[in-house]
Amino acid sequence: MPVLPHGDNDSVDGRPGARVAPTxxxxxxxxxxxxxxxxxxxxxxxxxAGGYYVDSVPTPTDLKLPESTTVYYADGRTKMATLGTxxxxxxxxxxxxxxxxxxxxxxxxxxxxxxxxxxxxxxxxxxxxxxxxxxxxxxxxxxxxxxxxxxxxxxxxxxxxxxxxxxxxxxxxxxxxxxxxxxxxxxxxxxxxxxxxxxxxxxxxxxxxxxxxxxxxxxxxxxxxxxxxxxxxxxxxxxxxxxxxxxxxxxxxxxxxxxxxxxxxxxxxxxxxxxxxxxxxxNLAYPDSVKPIDRNAGRSGLDRPTGLVVNHVLSELRQTEQFRGKPADYLRDGGFKIVTTIDKRVQDAAEAAADIRRDTAPEAVRGQPKNWQAALVAVEPGTGRVLGYYGGNNGSGADYAGWYYDENGEARGFGQHPPGSSFKVYDLAAAVKDKISVKQHFDSPDTKEFPESGRTKDSPAGPIRNAERAPCQPDCALWEATVASLNVTYFELTEKLGTAKVIDMASRAGVDSMWAVEKGSPQPKRVDLRGKDPDEVARQFSTEVGIGQYGITVQDHANGMATFAAGGKRAESHFVRWVAKGEDRVYEEALKQTDLGLDSEAVDQLDWALRRVKAAKLDNGWDSAGKTGTWQAGQSTTQNVHTWMVGYTRALAASVWLGTVDGKPLRTKDGSYQVFGATGAGPIWRQFMEQATAALKLDPDKYRFGDPRFPDDAPEPTATPPTAEPTTAAPSPSSSSPSPSPSTVRPTCDRRICITTSPTGRPLPTPDLSPTLSPTPSLSPSRSRGPK
Incomplete structure (x- = not known):
């Protein structure tokens, strides 16, 4: 519409409406x-004192006007959230x-x-x-x-x-x-x-x-x-x-x-x-298209699952040199453009699979009881970019996938869970690094004593037990014990390697934090593994670390899988690609890798063994590897509280946890307690991996695994081991922790494979986990005893 002249307001520059030059x-x-x-x-x-007013006049260039900061997906165009007071x-x-x-x-x-x-x-x-x-x-x-x-x-x-x-x-x-x-x-x-x-x-x-x-x-x-x-x-x-x-x-x-x-x-x-x-x-009509009043308008995204991503984004930036020490509202009101690592296609697939309230979730977990909760994190191998993150449906609620620092420097989150058998991937990686072949055989009886770790028939905890017989027993190759999750084998492997080596491998692969049982404390304590002496850290944990009895986060586990997917090259998991103010970029991610020291032979053996886990097989033509895990509830031999599925392709790694928000056993809507890693978290992981890799439109032929080389000529066994993983249980005490009385010991089983755990306490009433970030039910030290 043309702008007509302002009556007698002549223009000095030919533009209608310009100011007349005064004489x-x-x-x-x-x-x-x-x-x-x-x-x-x-x-x-x-x-x-009129001069006061003249001298103290602020000009527009002096103003620091609060301006909304906008958070975008990785494409830099699709808005995720708008921040600011x-x-x-x-x-x-x-x-x-x-x-x-x-x-x-x-x-x-x-x-x-x-x-x-x-x-x-x-x-x-x-x-x-x-x-x-x-x-x-x-x-x-x-x-x-x-x-x-x-x-x-x-x-x-x-x-x-x-x-x-x-x-x-x-x-x-x-x-x-x-x-x-x-x-x-x-x-x-x-x-x-x-x-x-x-x-x-x-x-x-x-x-x-x-x-x-x-x-x-x-x-x-x-x-x-x-x-x-x-x-x-x-x-x-x-x-x-x-x-x-x-x-x-x-x-x-x-x-x-x-x-x-x-x-x-x-x-x-x-x-x-x-x-x-x-x-x-x-001819101009008054418009009736004004939106209804919504006080959250303009601050979109914070009440959705991606609101949790925003929390991690802000936490990450506050630790950087550019933003460290700034006022709490500096990032939110600074008018920044923050481009995250989150790929909208991957995020959509994550929410579709892990939000079990949706019709898009796998049938096995869809419409289950309200206390069921899932979490999923996907990381890009080689870069550490978090491509998808689902820690819960409410961006302002509990985060079940990880933890972060809020504006006051307080730790927030709800994301640590005992990983059970899914943690055995780090034992296996430490083993192949030490030239222990996945075809090396171990004595794998139903029950075995480990005097060095205090697991004997005469000890309160009792020996380590396997209740279900795998086809290979009692003499199993390491890869067979991996697929069948034989706790006897992996306890022996951990004892052979030493807890320090297992923890060091997990830490260097991507597990930055682990939660230890502390004497006199009702809640596990977060132990920062980064940059610590492995032997010193190992003193806070027992041999049971090798069978996944100490909590870790879904995010850390995903980063560990990304490290293995990248051939043993670890990159720090992160949420921010770059930040701009106006036309100037004020922060950019620094991509770097550290080598775990796994040679190509070790990497190939690790992939080869984990590819044989049935739950990790994808139906879309992609090579994939993974591991299931389960955490038992109380004295029951069939009831589980936590299930896991972790794994990777060469292009994408993901970790999935499925458990309950109140610490009660997973019970289906039909009343069954038969929920395991392969049947609980597994379907979520498989659906996500298939949909996400399809959405990324990558060629699976470019991401094939290598052919393994073994240090011996032993033939590959042909027996098909069972697919259900045994359950692991509550953490046993470290060497400095007292042994519980027999009355507190509770045997736990996955079907017929039993380990003991202690009574669980109640979950924290709030996701505020500072300062120790202990989000799950309290755990007393335990040791296992013989079968019931």
């Missing part, structure tokens, strides 16, 4: 008027369409393009009223209104009015009208927490003022008039919200009528200023 005589007259007005106000208010998105004046520029002038300052930043008659009226003892009054120009907001001038006082006028005067001298109008449109409040015209357009109409957007998505003139009407009173009067509701048409009938009346006033102004012809104005 020298007119400029001197304006200064005299300003001086008289200022003097009158100074005299009337008793202020004589004020919903503001700054759009340069030249990138705005004309709708709001014209409407705001018609609404708030029809002399804007002609005046010198001050309404002289208004200032003189206020001064005269001041001198004569009348009521305080005075109209403000757009420039004055911006000055008031910029300088945070509050109250209705003479001194405020004076300072407002002086700032406006200085602004008009220093900046062009276009610049001032841009400052104003990006600053002024529009209600509903929206500051600036772009935030208002999105909040009220779901549109944009950007002129380069498709026409259907741009704010129209009629819609801009509705928004500009609200500037007069953005929010309802808190003392009389019904009687003085303002101009938001969605607030109540009175507010809507106010909006319509002011919309008509603005329309008349648009005609008088030449922005609309009379015919155009007559």
């Amino acid at each position: 020298g005589r007119k400029r001197r007259r304006n200064r005299v008027l300003i001086f008289l007005a200022v003097f009158a106000l100074l005299a009337g208010s008793g202020l004589v 004020e919903n503001r998105t700054i759009v340069p004046y030249g990138e705005m369409n004309d709708s709001a520029k014209q409407a705001i002038v018609a609404a708030e300052d029809r002399t804007f393009w002609k005046n010198r930043g001050i309404d002289f008659s208004g200032v003189l009226r206020a001064a005269w009223s001041n001198v004569t003892g009348g009521q305080r009054q005075g109209a403000s120009t757009i420039t004055q209104q911006y000055a008031r907001v910029a300088a945070d001038l509050k109250g209705v006082t003479y001194s405020r009015k004076l300072r407002e006028a002086v700032i406006a005067w200085k602004l008009d001298d220093k900046y062009s009208k276009d610049e001032i109008l841009g400052f104003y449109l990006n600053t002024v409040p529009f209600g509903r927490g929206a500051y600036g015209i772009e935030a208002a357009a999105q909040t009220y109409f779901g549109k944009t003022v950007r002129r380069d957007a498709p026409a259907a998505q741009q704010l129209t003139v009629a819609e801009a008039m509705v928004l500009c009407a609200m500037v007069k009173q953005p929010e309802a009067d808190p003392n009389d919200p019904e009687g003085q509701p303002g101009y938001d048409p969605a607030r109540n009938a009175t507010a809507k009528q106010n909006s319509i009346d002011r919309w008509n006033y603005i329309r008349d102004g648009m005609v008088k200023l030449g922005y609309l012809t009379a015919d155009q104005a007559a």
Whole structure:
């Protein structure tokens, strides 16, 4: 729509609406008027230090306006969330369409393009009223209104009015009208927490003022008039919200009528200023498309599963040099563009599979009891980028996949769970690193004593037991024991390697934290494994670490799988790719790898053994490897609290946990307790891996595993071992922990394979896990005894 000339307001540069260049005589007259007005106000208010106002005037370049920070998916275009105490998105004046520029002038300052930043008659009226003892009054120009907001001038006082006028005067001298109008449109409040015209357009109409957007998505003139009407009173009067509701048409009938009346006033102004012809104005209809009031509008994403991703993003950035030590709201209100590592395609697949309340979840877990909960994390091998993260359905609720630091530096999250047999991948990796072939045979009887670890028939805990016989027993190759999850074999392997080597392998692969049982504490304590001496760390754990009886997070486990997928090259798992402020990038991820020391032979053997786990097989042509895990409940031989499935292709690694939020056993909607890693977490993992790899559109032939080389010529066994993994149980004490009395020992079994565990306590009542981050039911030390 063309902008018509402003009557007798001739243009100095050919642009309709430009300010007339004042003559020298007119400029001197304006200064005299300003001086008289200022003097009158100074005299009337008793202020004589006028220089104070002039010297302390903040200019727009000095302002640190709160601006919404936007979080994006990895493509840098798809918005994940908007943050900030004020919903503001700054759009340069030249990138705005004309709708709001014209409407705001018609609404708030029809002399804007002609005046010198001050309404002289208004200032003189206020001064005269001041001198004569009348009521305080005075109209403000757009420039004055911006000055008031910029300088945070509050109250209705003479001194405020004076300072407002002086700032406006200085602004008009220093900046062009276009610049001032841009400052104003990006600053002024529009209600509903929206500051600036772009935030208002999105909040009220779901549109944009950007002129380069498709026409259907741009704010129209009629819609801009509705928004500009609200500037007069953005929010309802808190003392009389019904009687003085303002101009938001969605607030109540009175507010809507106010909006319509002011919309008509603005329309008349648009005609008088030449922005609309009379015919155009007559054909303009008041829009009824204003969105209902939603206080979370503009702060999208925080109540969805990706809200947990945002928590990790902010936590990660606060640990960086660029953002460390900054105020709590610096990131949220800083107007940053944060591009995460999360791939929208992978995230969609994660939520579809792991949100077991959805119809898209696997049939085995869909529609199960309300206390069931799943968590899933996917990591890109070689880079450590977290591509998908599901820690729960509520972004402001508990995080069952990991933990993070909040704005106050407090640890938050709910993400540690005992991994059970899924932890055996680290034992296996440590073994092949030490040249123990996956075809090396171990004595694997149903029951075996380990005097060195205190597991004998005469000890309170008793020996380690296997109750279900695998086809290979009692003489099993390591790969067979892996597939069948023979605890006797893996306990012996851990004792042979030493707990320090197993923990060191897990730590270097990606497990940064492990939760240990501490004497006298009802809750496990988080032990930071990073950069610690393995022998010193191992003193806090017992040989049972090798069969997965100490809690770890889903995120760490996923990172460990990504390390194996990358051929033993570990990258730090992270959530942020880059951060920009305006056109400048202020932070970028630093990708680096550390080598676990696994040679190609060891890597091939590890892959070869884990590929034989039936639950890890995908049906979409991808080579895949993985391991299941289960954690038993109490004295029951069939009831499980936690199930796991972890694994990888060469292109994607993922870890899935399925358990309960209250520490009770997993019980299906049909009343069955037969829930295992292969049947609980397994279907979620397989569906996710198949859908995610399909969505990424990668060629599976480019990501094949290598052929293993073995140090001997032993033939590959042909027997098919069982697919259900045995359950492991609560952590046994470290060497410094006391042995429990026999009355506290509870045998645990996965079908017929038993290990003991102690009684469980109640879960924490809140996801605030600081300072020890112990999120699961309390665990007393335990040792296993003979079969019941």
